[in-house]
Amino acid sequence: MSAAVQLESRPRLARVRAEPHAVQARVLRELLRRAQGTEWGRRYGFAEGPTAAEFARRVPVSTYEQLYPALERVLRGAPDVLWPGRPQWFAQSSGTTNARSKFVPVTPESLRQGHYRAGRDMLALSTFLYPKHRLLAGRTLSLGGTHAPNPFRPQEPASRVGDVSALIMQQLPAWAESLRTPPLALALLGEWQDKVERIAQHALRQDVRVLAGVPTWMLLLLRRVVELAGANDITQVWPHLGLFLHGAVAFGPYRELFRQLIPGPQMQYLEIYNATEGYFALQDQPGSEDLLLLLDHGIYYEFLPAAQWDAPDPRPVPLHEVVLGQPYALVISTNAGLWRYVVGDTVRFTSLGPYRLRITGRTKHFLNAFGEEVVIENAEAAVAAASLATGCRVHDFTAAPVYFAAGPGGQVQRGGHEWAVELAPGAPAPDAARFVAVLDATLRRVNSDYDAKRHHDLALAPPLLRVLPPGTFARWLASQGKLGGQHKVPRLLNSRAVLEQVLAVAAGAPA
Structure with a gap:
């Protein structure tokens, strides 16, 4: 220059x-x-x-x-x-x-x-x-x-x-x-x-x-x-x-x-x-x-x-x-x-x-920790497709990033998304591997940036799935003073704060 x-x-x-x-x-x-x-x-x-x-x-x-x-x-x-x-x-x-x-x-x-x-x-x-x-x-x-x-x-x-x-x-x-x-x-x-x-x-x-x-x-x-x-x-x-x-x-x-x-x-x-x-x-x-x-x-x-x-x-x-x-x-x-x-x-x-x-x-709620730009419409379509394919009924869900981390021997553990899914009362547990496969495939189909990051698992690892006990999200909302009315669970966030709180509630710990 x-x-x-x-x-x-x-x-x-x-x-x-x-x-x-x-x-x-x-x-x-x-x-x-x-x-x-x-x-x-x-x-x-x-x-x-x-x-x-x-x-x-x-x-x-x-x-x-x-x-x-x-x-x-x-x-x-x-x-x-x-x-x-x-x-x-x-x-x-x-x-x-x-x-x-x-x-x-x-x-x-x-x-x-x-x-x-x-x-x-x-x-x-x-x-x-x-x-x-x-x-x-x-x-x-x-x-x-x-x-x-x-x-x-x-x-x-x-x-x-x-x-x-x-x-x-x-x-x-x-x-x-x-x-x-x-x-x-x-x-x-x-x-x-x-x-x-x-x-x-x-x-x-x-x-x-x-x-x-x-x-x-x-x-x-x-x-x-x-x-x-x-x-x-x-x-x-x-x-x-x-x-x-x-x-x-x-x-x-x-x-x-x-x-x-x-x-x-x-x-x-x-x-x-x-x-x-x-x-x-x-x-x-x-x-x-x-x-x-x-x-x-x-x-x-x-x-x-x-x-x-x-x-x-x-x-x-x-x-x-x-x-x-x-x-x-x-x-x-x-x-x-x-x-x-x-x-x-x-x-x-x-x-x-x-x-x-x-x-x-x-x-809007979104996931963009790695440039994937997953919006709520993408997520809802993917969860619906996975639910249909596995015959389960999802009551609510939230997702957050799993960030890159230094693993053993200096190797980098890839980032990805962690999905916490609560089923409707009495719904059968899904085939977890099938649920993840359909969720991932649907996201790749509806979102070109997510597809690029998942190509050959190069930047994003496959999604992680957590199936939560019934009532988990209600207990989390209650713990936040947000139970009832128009309060709802954030579906997608670039922070892990909500997901970690929900998982703590599921495990019986205070949020």
Whole structure:
């Protein structure tokens, strides 16, 4: 990266910190100006230059399901629907309630002004924070997904769908590609077992100084590199390794495992908030978990208070009205044509000057400890299928992650999901192996991200099943003072707190 790029990135982040409201107002004006000739722009009068308040009154808040009729037309090639032109690239992700995957347009503008600009900012910030590491003198090892032909346009081979990381890598600017490893042909392989093996063999010969990716997959890759090298830890392979840019899942459960693999004080960790829909925030302060909200990267932000999450006519607030410590759902309008779109992520602000936040979860119960994005609809479908296949009747259930752990001899025990199932009174006990097999197969069928993590048992182990005595969940609710009324057992949580309490109740111990 040139000195000019570094100098350009740092002042822009300074403007984001110092002039957040002016920066966001400028972003909204530009979005409306660019999209005024689209179907969406004509419908809502973008050419009239509405203020932020007028924009909020005119344009409805939309979930993916609500926006899907317009998105499907874009997928099939209709021009000028949500954003000018015909987007050729679509990021594919799980989490939608009405399909196995969701497809989000990735426009040239969203790449240049969003993902690439933010990536450049992150690298500039890293070299500023850790100058002695000389991070850019070596390679950045990035581990991402793959892409494939767009099934909605089989006649157009140039139109592609895939993981957002793959789309980003496919079109990287030359300066960024020159810093990255492995070669694109390896990076975009679709078969994960072969991919990890071949990347590990290639990376042995590289001067890797920066890691970038999801902790789940990076941990597997680093373990394989250590094995191939016959080393005790990764510093014997890459002595200049100094930084891991991580995102997608909470890093806390992985921290100790990475410390064992990469011992020594030189290793630094910075979090990025780079989602399918855009690059939202980055960690700009070492030692703090707070993320700086990126306000001039082609995205206009609004925030939906918790009381509005299930409202029939939700009313997000603009940036200048957010309150410290309160939970909000993220609502975005982007240069990819997502207008007042509910991402599904929840955040809370830890600072208003500048605007820094932490990711707190999802608006719905979910499991995403390893990037699998299992939502409640997936879980209910899987439990129903397993119940039907085994002839049992499930009264209630909850599930939580089983995190990676260091096992005997330094081996890593894979993570997975633990399911606690209570049967209806008098119901026969299920064939546990059959129940787990159908549960797992159904989740793989309805959720592409879960399927990828379960491929060859590479990242996720098969589910664990606990069949609970009748009345367990009622006793747990009573112990929490939540028995009766509208209180219910959380079905999916990224924390093990509820599951551990329920298992304690089942064992006769106080919750």
